[in-house]
Amino acid sequence: MNFLFFGELMIRLAPKEDGDQLVVANTLRLTLGGSEANSAVALKSLGRHNTTFISALPGTPLGTKCLRALNSFGVNVINLNSQSDRMGLYWLDMGTGPRASKVYYDRANSAFDRIISESIDHEHLSCDWFHTSGITPGISERTCSALSRCIELLPPHVPFSLDLNFRSKLWQWANKKKRQTVYDSLARRAVLLAGNENDFQTCFGIEANGSTAEELYSSIANTVFSQYPAVRFLSVSLRESYSATRNIWSGMLFVRNGTSSDLFIGPRIEIDSIIDRLGTGDSFTAGILHGLASFGDDFQQTVNFAVMLSALKHTVYGDFCCFTEGEVFETMQTGGKGFIQR
Numbered sequence: 291m292n293f294l295f296f297g298e299l300m301i302r303l304a305p306k307e308d309g310d311q312l313v314v315a316n317t318l319r320l321t322l323g324g325s326e327a328n329s330a331v332a333l334k335s336l337g338r339h340n341t342t343f344i345s346a347l348p349g350t351p352l353g354t355k356c357l358r359a360l361n362s363f364g365v366n367v368i369n370l371n372s373q374s375d376r377m378g379l380y381w382l383d384m385g386t387g388p389r390a391s392k393v394y395y396d397r398a399n400s401a402f403d404r405i406i407s408e409s410i411d412h413e414h415l416s417c418d419w420f421h422t423s424g425i426t427p428g429i430s431e432r433t434c435s436a437l438s439r440c441i442e443l444l445p446p447h448v449p450f451s452l453d454l455n456f457r458s459k460l461w462q463w464a465n466k467k468k469r470q471t472v473y474d475s476l477a478r479r480a481v482l483l484a485g486n487e488n489d490f491q492t493c494f495g496i497e498a499n500g501s502t503a504e505e506l507y508s509s510i511a512n513t514v515f516s517q518y519p520a521v522r523f524l525s526v527s528l529r530e531s532y533s534a535t536r537n538i539w540s541g542m543l544f545v546r547n548g549t550s551s552d553l554f555i556g557p558r559i560e561i562d563s564i565i566d567r568l569g570t571g572d573s574f575t576a577g578i579l580h581g582l583a584s585f586g587d588d589f590q591q592t593v594n595f596a597v598m599l600s601a602l603k604h605t606v607y608g609d610f611c612c613f614t615e616g617e618v619f620e621t622m623q624t625g626g627k628g629f630i631q632r
Contacts, residue, residue, distance in 0.1 A: 291331060291583045292340045294417035296440055297326030297426045298402035298433075302568075302609060304382035312394075322359055322611030323380065325423040328572035331363045331581070332585040332599065332611040336580050336618070341365050343413055344440075346372040348401040350448035353377060363612065368414050374404035382568070385534035391567070395459055403429055407436040408499075415443050421579065423453040423572075424493060427472050429461035434472060442477055454477050454573045456492045462626045465576050470495055471570045481583070483514060488513065504553070508520050509543035511551050522546045523591070527571050527579045527600065535564045539601050542572055543593040552554060553628055554589045556597035559626055561604045569609035574600035576611070577618075598622050 302323040304314035332340040343360055347353040347369050349531070360367050378400035384479055385391035397403060420440070427434035444450060454473070461469050473493040475590035477483060490496050490510045494517075511524045512632075525544055531540035541556040577599040581592025599618050603611040 291338070292342070292416075293330070293421050293579065294342050294344060294415065295326040295330040296344045296422045296437065297324055298378055298400065298418070298429065299324040299327040299343070299347065299360070299379040299395060300380050300399065300400075301352060301356075302380055302382055303386055304535040308384075310385060310595060312381060314463050320357055321369070321608040321610075323569065325425050325572050326421065327360065327451060328569040328611065329406065329421060329453070330365050330543070330615075331360070331575040332513035332569075332603070333579055335612040336576070336615045337597075338485065338580070338615065339419070339447045342368060342417065344368040344369045344370065344410075346401040346405040348372070348373055348375040348377055349379065351529045353401065359568075363610070368515055370414075370627065371406040371409040372401040373405050373406060374399055375402045376400045376404075378402060387533050389600035390534055393459070393568075397429065402453045402533035405432060406431070407439045409550075410436060410439050412443050412445065415445070415448075416442060417448060417548060417566045419449050419451065419579065419583070420444050421451045421453070421575075423455040424476075424489070425455045425457055427462065427476070428464075428610055431463045434464075436613045437476075441476070444479075449481040450479050451575070451579065452480045453572070454483065455571070456485075456489050469493075477514075477518045478520060480518070480521055482525065483521055484517075484525045484527075484571075486571075486576065488525055488530075504555070507542055507544070508551075508553060511553075512620055515544075515546050523578070523582065524551075525596070529573045534567075536560075536562045537564060537567070537604075537607075539570075539597065539604070541593055541597045543578065543589055543596075545589050552589070554593045556593040559597065559601045561601060566607045566609075567604055567613060570600045570603045572609070573603040573611035580615070594622065598626070601626065 378397035547555025
C-alpha cells in the first residue's frame, strides 16, 4: 500500500547528557522529528508499505541532512517549493522522574512555514492513503492553505486520516472559532481520526461524559460518528502518568457499525524506565494505519499491535520508531517481558 504523509520535519536539539537542563547544557544532541515524518518512518520500518513524505525542506546542508535521513529509512520525499531557506527547529528539555519534559518551538518562517501552495499538484497526491496531523494547519495560515489544497486535489476515493495533535503553543494565527472551523472541515473528509480526550474536546468542542475511560471515550466516539459521516475509525491513545519515566500505556479503536460503533481495547502496558516518549502517539497512529491496511477486519489485532509498537517507541531515543513487524509480534508473544533472544 502506498501511504503519503504531509507535514513539517524539524531539527530537534536536546542536551546530550542525561539529566541536563537546557539552561546549563554545554553540548547538544541533534536528531530529527515531526509528527507526520515520525509516522512515515515507523510505518515504513514495519516492512510492508511504501511511504512518501511531502514537505518543504530548505536547499541547505541541514535540508540535505533531513532528506538523506528520510531516504535512509526508505521514505521517499517530495520536496515542494518554498520562499525560505530556514530549517524549523524545536528544543527539548527532557524530563525525568517528577520533572516534566518541555518543548520550545523555533519554526516561524521555516521552509515549510513559507511553502508555496501553488506548487502542489495532482501528481504529488498519487497514493492509496493520505495522512496529516492537526499540527500542520496550526503552524500558520499558509500551511493551513497548503493542506487545504492537498485535500481539494486528493482523489475522492483515497482515504484520509488526521491525527488531531493539538498543540497549544501553535495556532497563533487563528482564534478558537477559526481553529475549530479548520478541524471541522478536515474531519468531514477524514476516514480515521486519532487523538486523545483533550484533542477531541479542544478541536471540536465536544463535551464528554463518563466515569470510566471506556464510558468517556465511547461518548466522544458516538458524538464524532454522529457529526462526521465520513469517519469510520476513531483511535485513542491512553496514558496514565506516574512520573516522566513511569507510565501505563494503552489504546482504543472505535469502528463505526451502522448507527453505533464497536470498541476494541488494547493491552495495558507498564513502562517504568521510559527513554523518550516523544513520537509515541505518532507510532501508535502508524500501528493503527498498518493494522487497517494489513489485518483486514481483525480490529483487535490492529489495536494490540499499535499499542505494542508505540510501547516499544518509549524505549528508544529520538522521535523516530524503527521496529519491524516481526519485532513487534515477538514482543507481543512474550508480553513485553524483555527476554534475551539468543
